[in-house]
Amino acid sequence: MSLISPTVLTGGGTGSAIVAQLGPTNTGKTHRAIERMIEHGGGMIGLPLRLLAREVYDRIAARVGVEQVALLTGEERVEPRGARYWVCTVESMPLTRAVPFVAVDEIQLATHPRRGHVFTDRLLNARGTRETWFLGSDTMAPVLERLTPTARIERHARLSALHYEDPRELSALPRRTAVIAFSIAHVYELAERLRASHGGAAVVLGALSPRARNAQVALVESGEVDYLVSTDAIGMGLNLDIRHVTFGALQKYDGQEVRRLEAWEIGQIAGRAGRHTRDGRFGLTRACADQTRLPPGLIEAVCRQEFAPIRKVYWRHGDLDTGSVEALREGLCRQPFHGCLVHAREQEDAQALELLLQMEDVARVAARGPEQVALLWDVCRIPNYRQSSEAAHARLLAEVYRQLTGKFARVQPDWIDRNLRRLEQLDGNIDALMQRIAHARTWAYIAHRADWLADTDRWRDRVLDLEEALSAALHAQLTHSFVEERAGLVAPRPTPHEVELDGDRVLTRTIPLGRIVGFSFVSNPEADRIFGHKENRRHGRRAAEAAARAQADALLASDAEPLAWSDRLEITWRGQPLARLARGAAIDAPEVRARPMDLLPEDLRRRVKAHVEAWVKEALRACQSAATLPDARGPIAGLLYLVASRLGAIPRHEAADQIKALSDKDKKTLARLKVRLGLRFVFAQPMLKPAHQALRAACWAAWLDLDATPELPGDAVSIEVDWPEPLADALGYPRLGPRCVRADMFERTTAHLRLTVTTGPTPLPTEPMQWLGCDRPQWEAMLASLGYTLRDDGLHPPPARKRRPQRRDR
Secondary structure, eight states: OOOOOHHHHTTOSSOOEEEEEEOOSSSOHHHHHHHHHHHHTOEEEEESOHHHHHHHHHHHHHHHOGGGEEEEOSSOEEOOTTOOEEEEEGGGOOTTSOOSEEEESOGGGGGOTTTHHHHHHHHHHOOOSSEEEEEEOGGGHHHHHHHOTTOEEEEOOOSSOEEEOOOBOGGGOOSSEEEEOSSHHHHHHHHHHHHHHHSBOEEEOTTSOHHHHHHHHHHHHTTSOSEEEEOGGGGSSOOOOOSEEEESOSEEEOSSOEEEOOHHHHHHHHTTSSOTTSOEEEEEBHHHHHHOOOOHHHHHHHHHTOOOOOOOEEEOOSSOOOSSHHHHHHHHHOOOSSTTEEEOOSOHHHHHHHHHHTSHHHHHHHTTOHHHHHHHHHHHTSOOTTOOOHHHHHHHHHHHHHHHTSSSSSOOHHHHHHHHHHHOOOOSOHHHHHHHHHHHHHHHHHHTOTTTOSSHHHHHHHHHHHHHHHHHHHHHHHHHHHBOOOTTSSOOOOOOOSOEEETTEEEOSSSEEEEEETTEEEEOHHHHHHHOHHHHHHHHHHHHHHHHHHHHHHHHSTTOOOOEEOTTSEEEETTEEEEEEEEEEETTEEEEEEOOOTTSOHHHHHHHHHHHHHHHHHHHHHHHGGGOOTTOOTHHHHHHHHHHHTTTEEEGGGGHHHHHTOOHHHHHHHHHHTEEEOSSEEEEGGGGSHHHHHHHHHHHHHHTTOSSOOOOOTTOSEEOOOOOHHHHHHTTOOEETTEEEOHHHHHHHHHHHHHHOOSSOBOOOOHHHHHHTOOHHHHHHHHHHTTOEEETTEEEOOOOOOOOOOOOOO
16 A cells, blocks of 8 residues: 555546446445446455445356456455455455456445544545446545546446435334334343234344354245344445335444434435335334424435535555654654545554553563564554453454564464354344354454464464354244244244232233343243243233333332342342443443333333433542532542542552642542542542442453453452452553452552562562461462562562653753
């Protein structure tokens, strides 16, 4: 990839005719591009999703033969010898390969904050030797005219009309409807409600593997189910026979904030309704319409597929210099050369680079030369398919880099084997299977790097086999959870009689139908088998609805029993789970995902969810009040904000600048608030009290993508637990050898050692053993973790660190 030159902006220097095929959805742009590539006898097409790339690959392979078609995505590489057609995700396009025809689909994604710079790079640099096509919305015309002024713009009208229809209840939706949601929890809720009212729904998520996605779509295409619940992944060119699109929400979390959908985003998704010449319809669910209505102007714009033109797109310098770390950083920070380009900041790979360079061993290896820097940048570009925290992803990348720069210069097979074995479990719920598939995608990316692994083919086959098995299990779970057995495929079943409620159980004279969990009816599998799931749910819900509403009213009453935490990150009331914490925008702003509440009407569901969210916010406010000083200004305000936002404890080095600037008055104020400035940690003692432990543990477990909260220490000064180190530090119980020690006792212990073990051998101090409640072997292990050495003549202090001379500015 070369530095963009003025010749590219004028379209010269390549001899390639540039054509922009612009128009709304259902104009046949992708189909025309495929036909044009086949006419050229070879070429390359870049697509926005792995699912779509697989679909196009299958279409072309069926036309010209699999031996002539290559598939390149982050997780799959099918490269037959002599391949003439290259189907890729946009990020995986090999631009150094000369082909007669190049096409890039959904070019308007150049406006995407995280991926946009890649699409812009393809717009500037991807060229076929004979012809280049850019496909996308006609809102991109102004940008194309400025960046590729020689491009011939061809506009296409939609093949069918798009109409708006009034909001409907889920139970009243017509057949062949796709219902759109923007969180996995909402997708599950809608699918469960469609199962209850219509017998089932297929589910499509961007995180599904191609096999799982195709199997779910086949349920709709075959008529096994009449409804589909999907995220906005449906808007990226996936071709489905859908006649209606109904929005279950109009807000989405874009990785930085929860925001309202843009008009063009609504149009992109709504445009999936109606294929070819069959008209499509779109609208809102009644619940969505009660919260947010579409303004008339927006409805008209979506129906006519006319939206505000795009004026700016994201860009990042493409010709990065890996000669040194400084040069690489400079390239990543380089500013755009054109007025319609916006610098893409805070990209995942650049953030990973900075986190890895904070690790001393990684930075030391990277400083050896250009090869190590180039390798480091390659490692940083491993996608975070797992959607784990930045720190967790960085730890994985660091381990890969250490192995690649270690003795064998390869990722070690026993390490990969251990990680894959953890994923080779086909049991568990939908979330667990999806998480395993996401982990498998990461290992698939690594397994396709022949320069990183020995015996690449074996590992590639193993990972693909694993993904296939997990995908089959996921499809089975999705179908079991959200699809009813079809009428006519089973013999007539009996009907439950004399249904009554006993506590939280719904009973008949012969067998329990199910029970109330939270505010949802969970059926008894044996009763499902006897009566049929749909019939069982209908009778069970009818018996349970009144009791559930009464319970909800009791929960919302002012004198209700308080909510509580479970060890599964769940918020419970009277032992029943109501919601679960998930990673949100910040540690102290977790997402509260309500459990399905199908026994409650929509307004009561919203009130219950709001009540739970308010309880979490109030718990956070009460916890953080210990480190809150409304009138604080300057360094003390910044320090208190750091402590509060991290829920009580931070490593001292992260607040070094604020601590250095504190005045004597500030330090007295901190002492009054019981905010301690330790040598290793800064912590607010009131926030570490047992009363706040469950809240802090749940928030941190959600932030670190853990499935459960750790064992809580209560009043214990130290505890022997297997906590991840980041979690231990965050909870104010940093690890000291085999035990995790409360921050104040950690500081007291280390201070005592500095005073008593100065130079030369010293008798082994025993007082801390009583403070920490540990035996001698544990105490010796703690000392070793701090760098102390116990010999026959006594305890020796850690070797003194050489301090770097400070540079003075002249």
